[in-house]
Amino acid sequence: MKNIYYFFLLAFLLGSNLFGQNCVSGYVDIKNPKNWERQVYLSQLHPKENSNTFYDTQIASSPIAADGYFTFDQNLFTTKEHIYKLHIKPLSPKEKDTLSKKVKNFELFILSKNDTIHFDKSEQLFTKQTSNNKANHEWQKLKNFEARYENLTSDFDTKKYLLETKGYVKDSLQILLVKLIGIKRLDDQGLLEKDAQANPTYYLSLIKELKSSDLDPSTYVYLENKLQTITQKTTNKKYTISLWANAFAIFIICILLLIIIKFLRNQKKQKPIPLSKQEKVIKNLIISGKSNKEIANELFISLSTVKTHISNIYSKLNISSRQDLLLKK
Structure with missing residues (x-):
């Protein structure tokens, strides 16, 4: 009886260990498999220097099984959270643009080697996911929030968007990496500078928080440089306004002095001193x-x-x- 107990315990531990080796797993249900490679590719996204855009570096690929299953080992990831991309490629490069417009063939997510993410079969690739990573969960919330603003029209209400997005990023998202993604969205819409000028205290405290975190400095160096530029612009603008204000004040004082001198002269003319x-x-x-x-x-x-x-x-x-x-x- 004791041997059976140890057998089941060993089996459980081995099973748990094997399961824990897979950080990313799931299924892809390709509607037209003849157009696509039978591989799922994993890439890591890196921020471009002095830019709010990213470039991706391919890390590995996983064959797609007959039932659509794929998996990636945890050794491909680090203990720090990064942004990753899963995607499939069309067989013919000529069909890349055409197929990409018809089918969303990629998904972005946040993960570390201590987390897992699983993609269930769904009508659209990589859309139904389950993850224990808090940052990724917050990012999905942000994506759902931003879905309302995917197709901006000519009557787009900038003030309303800024108010709602600003409140959501500041109050709802507690994960620093996701806050950076939300702020990037503000910058894409040309609203970051306006918001930073209106709320300098928030952004300064955010930079301090980012610097004291474990995040790779390359992920937020663009925001830091951007805020320095905005601060310098604001300072220059205030200095210019101050110069114009002083010049205007001097002009007004000169005008007043001329009016006073003219008034005194008129008074002197109007009231001649009587003769003895x-x-x-x-x-x-x-x-x-x-x-x-x-x-x-x-x-x-x-x-x-x-x-x-x-x-x-x-x-x-x-x-x-x-x-x-x-x-x-």
């Missing part, structure tokens, strides 16, 4: 044709005093000669 009694007498004598010497003799004052009075009269009446005085009488 002696100045009035001298003014009348000048108008009557008297010379300076005659005025001095008549008033019993010195010639220099007469000249001083005349100078004061000219200043108060805003004139410069006897001719002006005669014209102003």
